[in-house]
Amino acid sequence: MRKRVFGSIFLTSLVTLLLTTGLLLLAVHAGLTNDMRQRLITESSYLSAADDIREELEECGSVYADRLTLVAQDGTVLYDNRTNASEMENHAVRPEIAAAEKNGTGEDNRLSETFAEQTFYYAVRLKNGDILRISATADSVFGALSNASPWIVLIILLALLVAAVLAGWLTGLFLKPIEALDLHEPMKGEAYDELSPLLHRMDKQNHKIQAQMDELQRRQAEFDDITARMDEGLVLFSGKGMILFANHAARALFPHDSAEGSYLTLCRDANYIQVVEQALDGKGAHGKLERNGRIYELTASSVEENSAWHAAVLLIVDITERERAEQQRQEFTANVSHELKTPLTSIMGYAEIIAGGIAKPEDVAPFAGKIRTEAQRLLALIEDIIHLSRLDEGGETVAFEPVELSALCDTVRDRLQSKAAGKGIALRIEGEPAAVSGQRRTLEQMIFNLTDNAINYNKPQGSVTLTTGTESGRPFVQVADTGIGIAPADQQRVFERFYRVDKSHSKMTGGTGLGLSIVKHGAALHHAEVELKSALGEGTCITLRFPKE
Amino acid sequence: MRNRFDNQLAEMNNELISMGALCENAIASAVKALLEGDIKLAAAAIRIDQEIDRKEREIESMCLKLLLQQQPVASDLRLISSVLKMITDIERIGDQASDIAEIVTYLSGACGHNTHIDQMAQATIKMVTDSLDAFVRRDLTLAWSVIEYDDVVDRLFDECKSDLIAEIAQNPEDGERVLDVLMIAKYLERIGDHATNIAEWVEFSITGSHKSAMHGAEAAAR
Numbered sequence: 001m002r003k004r005v006f007g008s009i010f011l012t013s014l015v016t017l018l019l020t021t022g023l024l025l026l027a028v029h030a031g032l033t034n035d036m037r038q039r040l041i042t043e044s045s046y047l048s049a050a051d052d053i054r055e056e057l058e059e060c061g062s063v064y065a066d067r068l069t070l071v072a073q074d075g076t077v078l079y080d081n082r083t084n085a086s087e088m089e090n091h092a093v094r095p096e097i098a099a100a101e102k103n104g105t106g107e108d109n110r111l112s113e114t115f116a117e118q119t120f121y122y123a124v125r126l127k128n129g130d131i132l133r134i135s136a137t138a139d140s141v142f143g144a145l146s147n148a149s150p151w152i153v154l155i156i157l158l159a160l161l162v163a164a165v166l167a168g169w170l171t172g173l174f175l176k177p178i179e180a181l182d183l184h185e186p187m188k189g190e191a192y193d194e195l196s197p198l199l200h201r202m203d204k205q206n207h208k209i210q211a212q213m214d215e216l217q218r219r220q221a222e223f224d225d226i227t228a229r230m231d232e233g234l235v236l237f238s239g240k241g242m243i244l245f246a247n248h249a250a251r252a253l254f255p256h257d258s259a260e261g262s263y264l265t266l267c268r269d270a271n272y273i274q275v276v277e278q279a280l281d282g283k284g285a286h287g288k289l290e291r292n293g294r295i296y297e298l299t300a301s302s303v304e305e306n307s308a309w310h311a312a313v314l315l316i317v318d319i320t321e322r323e324r325a326e327q328q329r330q331e332f333t334a335n336v337s338h339e340l341k342t343p344l345t346s347i348m349g350y351a352e353i354i355a356g357g358i359a360k361p362e363d364v365a366p367f368a369g370k371i372r373t374e375a376q377r378l379l380a381l382i383e384d385i386i387h388l389s390r391l392d393e394g395g396e397t398v399a400f401e402p403v404e405l406s407a408l409c410d411t412v413r414d415r416l417q418s419k420a421a422g423k424g425i426a427l428r429i430e431g432e433p434a435a436v437s438g439q440r441r442t443l444e445q446m447i448f449n450l451t452d453n454a455i456n457y458n459k460p461q462g463s464v465t466l467t468t469g470t471e472s473g474r475p476f477v478q479v480a481d482t483g484i485g486i487a488p489a490d491q492q493r494v495f496e497r498f499y500r501v502d503k504s505h506s507k508m509t510g511g512t513g514l515g516l517s518i519v520k521h522g523a524a525l526h527h528a529e530v531e532l533k534s535a536l537g538e539g540t541c542i543t544l545r546f547p548k549e
Numbered sequence: 550m551r552n553r554f555d556n557q558l559a560e561m562n563n564e565l566i567s568m569g570a571l572c573e574n575a576i577a578s579a580v581k582a583l584l585e586g587d588i589k590l591a592a593a594a595i596r597i598d599q600e601i602d603r604k605e606r607e608i609e610s611m612c613l614k615l616l617l618q619q620q621p622v623a624s625d626l627r628l629i630s631s632v633l634k635m636i637t638d639i640e641r642i643g644d645q646a647s648d649i650a651e652i653v654t655y656l657s658g659a660c661g662h663n664t665h666i667d668q669m670a671q672a673t674i675k676m677v678t679d680s681l682d683a684f685v686r687r688d689l690t691l692a693w694s695v696i697e698y699d700d701v702v703d704r705l706f707d708e709c710k711s712d713l714i715a716e717i718a719q720n721p722e723d724g725e726r727v728l729d730v731l732m733i734a735k736y737l738e739r740i741g742d743h744a745t746n747i748a749e750w751v752e753f754s755i756t757g758s759h760k761s762a763m764h765g766a767e768a769a770a771r
Contacts (some may be wrong), residue, residue, distance in 0.1 A: 268569060
């Protein structure tokens with residue numbers, strides 16, 4: 001910018017200077033030449049008035065400042081006050097002489113060979129036919145110019161200097177408001193008028209950009225907020241496999257602080273690599289990843305980007321619970337079929353013996369009794385399964401009603417009294433009445449199952465205590481026994497379906513293996529907590545705590 | 550120009566990580582085969598080793614090309630030369646894993662309950678994983694911890710050896726099997742050494758000083 005300003009100032013001054021100098025020189029020179037011509041005309045008219053001009057000239061021609069030449073009619077030089085006339089050539093062809101011969105007067109202006117000087121000639125025809133020529137020499141235009149040239153150069157240099165200084169100053173003037181411009185607040189600060197349209201526009205665009213930025217930030221924050229709350233891990237990869245984004249859950253799963261970098265820096269599990277690479281190839285993929293004792297499902301899908309590169313999205317879902325549930329379901333199915341088959345096999349056996357007529361008549365009655373026992377077991381099992389599946393579906397549609405827990409305990413005691421007495425086990429009820437809102441049948445079944453277990457897994461001469469009451473506003477029922485207890489490793493699993501601590505003696509204690517599972521599901525239906533405290537050989541204490549009314 | 554170079558470096562980096570992943574996979578398969586006596590997994594480990602060998606040659610030519618064409622200096626040069634050294638160690642680890650798998654295939658069933666072999670296997674897997682993690686994250690502290698952890702593996706190897714000596718004294722006719730197990734223990738111990746080497750090269754690529762060079766300097770000073 002500075003260079004251009006300097007250039008234009010300098011060029012302007014140079015052109016102005018040269019034109020002015022040229023025109024001035026021409027004008028002055030024209031005036032001078034005219035003056036000289038007038039002088040020569042006057043002088044010639046004065047000289048031509050003399051009678052014998054040749055004599056006069058030879059007498060006093062040498063005092064004249066101008067050159068005087070007398071030329072005969074045929075062009076022979078008769079006299080010259082500067083040189084010897086006899087040595088001069090014939091002048092008849094000279095323009096001024098020829099013109100004077102023809103018209104009486106003639107003039108001519110000739111440049112010297114170097115162009116530095118010019119000579120003006122004026123010729124007049126005398127009365128005797130001879131021609132008198134007067135000439136004067138002066139500097140030509142070019143001569144004057146060459147004389148002035150050192151000055152001109154000096155002035156040009158001066159102009160250069162001035163142009164440089166001016167250019168600096170002007171550009172400074174132009175740029176100062178631009179340099180001082182606050183890009184965020186262009187309208188603040190001083191600026192010259194020509195700049196204000198630009199500033200206005202800038203201001204407008206600033207506002208537009210700010211609005212867009214705000215929008216983008218808002219969206220980003222929204223996105224971050226959503227992804228941060230996700231339990232699933234979410235990772236985005238660019239087409240070249242670089243990690244663009246990983247949400248909180250994904251970072252927690254792969255605790256590498258390198259947020260950027262290739263997908264390989266996140267995890268080196270073979271399944272993970274395969275899934276991501278397939279997605280980057282443009283194919284969706286699924287896989288499983290085991291990490292920190294949990295199972296994750298990897299779902300990668302590819303996102304087409306510029307039709308050639310594939311970006312990829314990886315979703316990591318914790319499926320540990322699902323896998324476990326699946327496993328439990330499979331186990332349950334296997335267990336159910338086994339539990340159903342066992343009594344049926346016995347029934348079939350006895351029935352075949354009787355049908356085949358092999359059984360002695362006196363054995364038929366005990367066999368039928370055994371068939372009844374097994375059938376009862378089968379029936380109990382099926383009832384339990386039906387019960388459990390109803391609880392699984394969210395409970396029966398029976399409405400909740402106020403139920404008195406200690407009264408329920410009395411009912412259960414009545415039902416189990418004879419069984420307990422048969423094993424020599426004391427059955428006690430303690431505590432004060434406590435009422436809850438619930439399904440009477442389910443609650444009774446739960447207390448029955450707990451008490452039944454307490455009797456089944458008790459020691460001879462042991463005792464079972466049912467306690468009801470209210471603790472910090474929450475009704476509870478507790479079934480404590482002095483039985484064989486449950487090992488810590490089994491305590492979590494006893495509530496699973498068909499889980500038995502002592503697998504080999506299940507037949508002896510009876511039961512379906514579903515009792516505690518029903519308790520667990522019933523408790524869930526009533527929003528109650530099940531608390532199990534047990535020590536091997538000392539007994540078990542299970543407490544159901546109901547929510548506040 | 551620099552951009553292209555950076556891309557090539559990143560590619561080399563990725564290739565090394567995926568080679569490391571293969572190697573981890575190979576040891577995991579070999580160890581699982583060893584502990585569970587699973588012949589299928591042993592075959593997988595041997596197959597992965599072949600892939601590791603191929604990968605080694607790929608990365609090697611990539612490094613040499615980079616050295617020739619880009620003439621890197623400073624940390625780039627350190628990284629490339631460390632990678633050149635590291636792939637040798639990773640490849641050796643793959644070989645040892647494949648050797649273990651091979652022994653497992655003719656070792657009838659699992660190698661018996663030798664708790665020290667279990668511990669050694671877990672310890673070496675940890676070392677390899679940590680050394681690769683140190684490379685991926687450029688984590689100097691992790692690299693140092695791997696170098697220190699080698700002592701644990703060495704101690705486990707000694708314990709394993711005395712276990713086996715006791716075993717052979719008890720059942721002299723079981724000698725062949727015991728020797729095979731000893732070989733496996735030795736291979737695991739070697740894997741630990743290679744993981745240490747990797748960690749040392751990680752340290753070199755970050756700091757520019759290598760343990761062996763420092764030892765040499767100390768020796769010279771003495």
